[in-house]
Amino acid sequence: MLGLGTLAKKVFGTPNDRKVKSVRPLVAKINALEPDFVKLSDAEIIEKTHELQKRAQEGGESLDSLLPEAFANCREGARRALGLRAFDVQLMGGIFLHQGNIAEMKTGEGKTLMATFPAYLNALAGKGVHVVTVNDYLARRDAEWMSKVYGALGLTTGVVYPFQPDDEKRIAYAADVTYATNNELGFDYLRDNMKGSVEEMMQRDHFFAIVDEVDSILIDEARTPLIISGPSQDRSELYVALDKYIPELTEAHYTVDEKTRNATFTEEGNEYMERRLHEVGILPEGQSLYDPESTTIVHHITQALRAHKLFHKDQNYVVAGGEIVLIDEFTGRMMKGRRLSDGLHQAIEAKEGVAIQPENVTLASVTFQNYFRLYDKLAGMTGTAATEAEEFAEIYSLGVVEVPTNRPVARIDEHDRVYRTAAEKYAAVIEAIKEAHAKGQPILVGTTSIEKSEMLSEMLKKDGIPHNVLNARQHAQEAQIVADAGRFGAVTIATNMAGRGTDIQLGGNVEMKVHDELAAHPEANPDELRSRIEAEHAEEKQKVIEAGGLFVLGTERHESRRIDNQLRGRSGRQGDPGRSLFFLSLEDDLMRIFGSDKLDAVLSKLGMKEGEAIIHPWVNKSLERAQAKVEGRNFDIRKQLLKFDDVMNDQRKAIFSQRREIMEAEDISEITRDMRLQVVADLLDTYMPPKSYADQWDVEGMRAAVIDQLNLDLPFAEWAAEEGVDQDVVSERLEAATDAYMAQKAEAFGDETMRVIEKQILLQTIDGKWREHLVTLEHLRSVVGFRGYAQRDPLSEYKTEAFHLFETMLDGLRVEVTRRLAQIRPLTDEERAAILAQQMPQMAAPEVEPEPEIPAGEAPQPGTPAPGFVESDPTTWGNPSRNDPCPCGSGEKFKHCHGRIV
Structure with missing residues (x-):
């Protein structure tokens, strides 16, 4: 006897059947246009593309209304370029992709060709389309193969790959359709947001992306953050020293939970490790592993335990060329360049006896979940997505549609x-x-x-x-x-x-x-x-x-x-x-x-x-139930991680968009002035609170803080002694003094150079503060889970504290930028003449204008940087005029090198 649900589906059809049925009229429309497009010459097909582009970009027609003509043109272009005429089911899949869905198509049904239809249609808008693949081989292969189709239609194709020269990569991103891996797209996004000018950035809009093997990228790899990092303190000896003691452990010393992929010491294990570490002097006498001072050692021995008990050679990683190379558990591929974080990779290196590379600190990071949610419209294709339909809908707002096969299975x-x-x-x-x-x-x-x-x-x-x-x-x-x-x-x-x-x-x-x-x-x-x-x-x-x-x-x-x-x-x-x-x-x-x-x-x-x-079918059913349970648990883990990452993501978007605005602005003097005035207001509130009497003010504290942060020595004690002087009067005088001081600097440096210095100082300070903030958030995230023991929601606590940390970071940013701008001062004529004489001995020192200070020291030899020159700190560059040699010692003119204006 049929169940009610099965009976209803027989009468009304499944939701998937209804979706498939809804696009059949569109497919019929495309097919009806085919005879007209077959008659077009190769040049007329390209001309048709130009016409559709004009209608989309200038005529204001929606892409939906252009779909039948665009798909018909693309089918004809593909038939001529590749000798392949797309099946109706491929057109159907292309329509679902254009609508922002995941098209589930069985293997061998032609997903690569299917993707050209929505890619072509959306490229008409002129904002660029990204086709995302899981590895570099597929990105290059698909780009080379499908570029014949796009070429026949009059569009350009680009491919992005690791270690690509910048000029080539910029051209690839500027193409109508760009093929790239998910990793490279994510890393380029992070790199772009560490650049110093808009011209140096690679990516354009995040308009439309079609993700191939969408389940692999958006689900299997969703938990893996992309991290750009820099080296930190080298602790190689500690990893090697601690690794020796893990093989001594018995099963009574630790527990392994394979479900959650975790390994922990038992009480007996802790006592054993403590005794052994005392014996060899790694743990000081009288200090316990439970003491706060032992945090680093506990972290390292836990990672060493995980390396031995959870990570197995030739299953989770291989040793290749003297390096530990991770293996992707979903594709079985080696992931060169990918490293485990938090010292775990170093622990595995110690275990296998290969060279230990230093741990890194995070400079920028993003998860695939949050990177792909940047796109205005997202679509995906795969052979298997239906089992994860709930996750796609909840996290990415993507529907999953099973596209019928061209022939029955x-x-x-x-x-x-x-x-x-x-x-x-x-x-x-x-x-x-x-x-x-x-x-x-x-x-x-x-x-x-x-x-x-x-x-x-x-x-x-x-x-x-x-x-x-x-x-x-x-x-x-x-x-x-x-x-x-x-x-x-x-x-x-x-x-x-x-x-x-x-x-x-x-x-x-x-x-x-x-x-x-x-x-x-x-x-x-x-x-x-x-x-x-x-x-x-x-x-x-x-x-x-x-x-x-x-x-x-x-x-x-x-x-x-x-x-x-x-x-x-x-x-x-x-x-x-x-x-x-x-x-x-x-x-x-x-x-x-x-x-x-x-x-x-x-x-x-x-x-x-x-x-x-x-x-027996029952065995299959019970296995599927076990798998569904695991999938559900993994979904819950990813969902929880996403909630935490969303907190950082909101802050990341705010910082990155602010950074972009600064790079695009020609003059940011108003921004730096607003920052300076806010610093002034904060100082007044601290040392001369409103509604307080002058004899209650901390005038010496105020004077010291103003010298430190604004580089001005002002007579606050005298002002406080004057009759009728309140906080507002002091505020006006202080603001006027700082404005005059900075105007004097701008005049001495020249407006053009001052704008460059302001912009570089602001961008570099933002980057430095953001890096520190990321480390603080990582530490907060690792300890906030313990709040659960106090009956407090860890996520809610994390949100609150992360917001306060962000506010603190912005306050610190204002102070740092204001201080650095206040402390640059003009060089004397003699100082600059001496530097120029050393850099260009064949030329007499010209008449010079006052320039920013360079710390005292020996003058540079030709081809060497000026004394005290620090690449990342414009305050140490001096102030050469636009046509002078750059103080970095490159030999180029300042205007073509570090003085290039955004």
């Missing part, structure tokens, strides 16, 4: 087979591989770690079965390995299949074969070569289809259903036959951590023999 998904032990499971896996291999069926074997993939590889070698292994160690050959995975008799072991970018086509990948043959035989005729390879491919594909298509064999369930679905989705593309089957054991991580005791007891009662498997 013919893959057979079998029930999981559950064994008692891992040994029994792997024996069954080898048998299944042998059986399928004997008939030539290509097999894709999914594992969850490098260690397991290599163990399986050894087992297959013993049985003489030829195979390829795809994991972080074979990073460079991955495209080739994936392309060959669908060939007759191929066996491929993959650590993970998310975001691989290359389709597994039955019989192999024709384009790859043609490319390789041409590289090996450049003298061959490309057309003849292609014809021969296509004929061979058709024959091999037929043999693979007869053998049953691609067999996906999973050796373990991942804690996320999406990862399993990504593996399974590799089989059965474009209506091809295929099958998928997962082999599990009660010793697998998911089963072990999330309660296999009951199942083990049931299986024991059933009297299962060794090597026997339990196969």
Whole structure:
């Protein structure tokens, strides 16, 4: 009997069915326009783009109203450029992307081509479109491939990659459509907000982004903050010293919680470590680990414990080239350059005996969650998003729409087979591989770690079965390995299949074969070569289809259903036959951590023999429930982290937007004056409070503070003795004195140079204060959790304290900027003449104007900086006129070097 929900869906259709149905009229409209666009010449297609751009940018037409014509033009451009005519389902997916949704499309349905439609339409607005991929290889490949389409339509394409020259990167961001990785986009955003002028910035608007493998980027990596950091104190010796004692520990000394990925010392463990650290003198005699002075040591030994008990070689990281390189648990790729924070990476380096790199302090950071929420409109595509639809909706306001496949899925998904032990499971896996291999069926074997993939590889070698292994160690050959995975008799072991970018086509990948043959035989005729390879491919594909298509064999369930679905989705593309089957054991991580005791007891009662498997839909259901629980818990963790990060994000946006305004302004003297007046008001409130009598004023304190912060020595004692002088009178006199003093400086330096100095001092002070503030917020966040023990909400406490810290930072910023501007003074003619004579001995010292002070010292030699010159502090630059040599010693004119005006 059907449930009420199922019955209602049969009558009314699912919400997804209704969304799909709603765009069918639009697809029909695009198809109706096709004959008109087929008739256009190549030049007329480009002309059509210019017309649509004009209508969007000048005519005020909405992109929605231009959609049918734009999609029809794009389809025709793609057909001519690539020889591919987009299917109706690809147009449908493109419409959903334009509407700001996630399009879930099965593997092999053509997501890369589908993305060109909304990218083209939104690029007409002239604000730039970002297409985001998970790795540099895919960014370059997709940009190169799809640039043919955009080129045929009259648009420009750019690609952004790590260590790209600035000029090239600026051009890439200025293109109509820019391909880039999520990491590079996030880092460029942070770098842009550390630049000193608008011209140096790379990114334009955050208008529209299409995120490929959206689940991997916005969910799996959402918790990972992007951090730009600088070196801090080197504690290498302490890491090495503490690492020696962790292997001595017994299980009674610590507890490991694999669910929360945490390791802690027991009371017995604390006592043992305290005794050992006293013996070797790391912990001073009489000092306990519980003392406040021991905070640093406790932090380091906890990280050393985590490094040993939670992070495993060839699973969480590899040792490559004398470095610890992390492995992405979702894609199995090595993440070069990515480091764990808070000293954990250094603890792993000590454990593996490689060179320890110094810890870093955060200069700027942002999470992917908050970076991608900067865009006016966001869209995504993936093969697996439906299981995380709630999170996409709640955090990113993204709907998930399942786009129908072009052809019905013919893959057979079998029930999981559950064994008692891992040994029994792997024996069954080898048998299944042998059986399928004997008939030539290509097999894709999914594992969850490098260690397991290599163990399986050894087992297959013993049985003489030829195979390829795809994991972080074979990073460079991955495209080739994936392309060959669908060939007759191929066996491929993959650590993970998310975001691989290359389709597994039955019989192999024709384009790859043609490319390789041409590289090996450049003298061959490309057309003849292609014809021969296509004929061979058709024959091999037929043999693979007869053998049953691609067999996906999973050796373990991942804690996320999406990862399993990504593996399974590799089989059965474009209506091809295929099958998928997962082999599990009660010793697998998911089963072990999330309660296999009951199942083990049931299986024991059933009297299962060794090597026997339990196969039942109920087992699948209970596994899915366990996975859904883990996903729910992970969502809650990400949601909670986001709430904390949102506090910092609001402050980050305020600082970054303020910074941008300062860089764009030609004259910020009003801003610095307002800051100065606020400093004056604060000083008066502190030392000469309103409604107080003159004999109650702290005139000596006021005089000292004004000398320190405003560089003025004023007769406050005399003013206080005058009849009728109150706070307002003192305020007027003090403001007038500071205004006159700064006007005198501006006259001495020249207005142009003064504006440059003001801007540089303000920007550098903002950056310095923001860096200090980030460190303070990190410390606050690490301790605020303990407020829960006092029945106070940690998040609420964090918000309140973070706001107060932000206010304090702004107060400090005003004082620092005012003090630095007040303390610069003109050079004497003699000082400047001496410097110029040393820098340019062949020229007589010219008549000079008064300039800012450079600290006393030896005059520079040609090609060396002026005495006391500090790159980051304009007050130490002196004040050369625009055409003088720059005091940094570069040999360039000041106006072309450090004196360049924004």
